[in-house]
Amino acid sequence: MTLPILLVAAALLSLGFHFLGVYIGAKKTIWAMLVFVWAVAIGTAMNEIKPSGYKDIQKMKGQFSDTDKLIEEAMPEVSLYEMIVIKKSYYTNNPQK
Numbered sequence: 001m002t003l004p005i006l007l008v009a010a011a012l013l014s015l016g017f018h019f020l021g022v023y024i025g026a027k028k029t030i031w032a033m034l035v036f037v038w039a040v041a042i043g044t045a046m047n048e049i050k051p052s053g054y055k056d057i058q059k060m061k062g063q064f065s066d067t068d069k070l071i072e073e074a075m076p077e078v079s080l081y082e083m084i085v086i087k088k089s090y091y092t093n094n095p096q097k
Helices: 003-024 027-046 051-060 065-074 080-093
Strands: none
Touching (some): 003 027, 027 080, 051 065, 051 080, 065 080
16 A cells, blocks of 8 residues: 555545544544544654664665665665665565565
8 A cells, every 4th residue: 555545544534533523522532532643653654663674674775776775765764664665665676575
């Protein structure tokens, strides 16, 4: 799944929860929950990867030019989202894995 598809799905779910909150009379509670969920999701995607992730990047480095370009753009601190993009590029170029 691509990021735009996920964002559209999340926005539609948020809108659905809003209408649920209106229906049950708990708009403030629902919106507080939505803000919290969005903050956690964005924070998780922006967190730096673990040290073992950098070892994986070193293994992928030097094999495919487009993957190397993504790695260079993401360094020195690679976020979880950037790691997902790098791995997707690597596995697209290397169908054996």
